[in-house]
Amino acid sequence: MILNIQYGGVSVNLKSKLILFTISICIISILCIFIINYMVAIDQLKNEVKGKIEAEVCLAILKYNFWPSKVQLPVHLFLLN
Helix, strand or coil: CCCEEEECCEEEEHHHHHHHHHHHHHHHHHHHHHHHHHHHHHHHHHHHHHHHHHHHHHHHHHHHHCCCCCCCCCCHHHHCC
């Protein structure tokens, strides 16, 4: 037995409504999982890039500290900070 429901002049049976509801729940679930995974992946990528940049800066500082003393930066560059 199929129940027919009148909705806005269009006859919609209960089975069709259940199918539509199930499909919409599936689509919403998939979208939520995609958004959560995207946000987590972006956060991890930001942390990884930040760590690599900090490592490169530390390496550059170490290289600068071992330069010959003949090479010096102008003093006014340090006074700006």
